[in-house]
Amino acid sequence: MMKAVLFDLDGTLLDRDQSVHRFIVSQYDRFSNYLDHIPVDTYLTRFVELDCRGYTGKDMVYSKLVKEFNIPGCNWESLYDDYFTNFHVHCVPFPNLIRMLENLKRNSLILGVITNGYHDFQLKNIKALEIKHYFDVILVSETEGIKKPNPEIFKRAIDQLGVSTEESIFVGDHPENDIAAAKSAGMTAIWKKDEGWSMDETKADFIIDDLLELCSIFEEMDAK
Structure with missing residues (x-):
């Protein structure tokens, strides 16, 4: 699970x-x-x-x-x-961002963010989207001293959340920094499609166009 x-x-x-x-x-x-x-x-x-x-x-x-x-x-x-x-x-959120986060929280999932960039800059952006309170861990590459696609930053977040990689999913848009790296760390990887990047879609475990599709994926996984 x-x-x-x-x-x-x-x-x-x-x-x-x-x-x-x-x-x-x-x-x-x-x-x-x-x-x-x-x-x-x-x-x-x-x-x-x-x-x-x-x-x-x-x-x-x-x-x-x-x-x-x-x-x-x-x-x-x-x-x-x-x-x-x-x-x-x-800052502009993607559609259904809050609805998706609320749904995942209602289903008792632990949430986190792993992002490359400057700590203060990225934290201001997260606060501007009004979503900081949903996350139990936020790792920013500047603070951590490592960045995606290094699998260590994924494992560091997982350790802080107190779960295993097999119990964790990563959602991202970049084929290498997010999808390939998360899978390398042992996580399930979900690609949020982005026209700016191309990838072999078989590398991702699931593919979504809209954030709200995550909720359907979890329902599908729980039913198995």
Whole structure:
């Protein structure tokens, strides 16, 4: 019987694409005195390209933006600081996030989060989604000193929850960092489909499009 469910954050619980779009439009407005020679859609598109779905450091992203667009009077550090200060205000959850978490809690499942990134930044995003209280453990790579896909970070979370890997499920969107890594750690892995990533779908134990589908999966597993 499964006792614990752990989640990735970006692209799994947090709709990062929509959140980035909202944030960049807001940032453009805040820095309009420096950016108004650039169409907002151009600024947004180039940010997304350089960002590589969050896998490029924001120092590199903003330094390239300032150089490419020749932004006078504004250094990349100001834009960088604005990102870390204000991104959480624009966080967008995936549909049915709260309903799914409530359902799992009603079924006495222990919940957790394992995410790569900076601790304060990711914790602010979790709080902005108003979901922190649902989780019994939250591991962020900066604090742990290791990051996904290292299986040790999965095992560390499992140990803190007091369950075994065989009793645990991990839900994520990244084929290697989430699915392959969780399976390597001995967990059941559920892939939340993401158009930004492609993978051999046979690597995942289950596949979902919507978070609420998790509830049906648990009903199916309990019936066996």
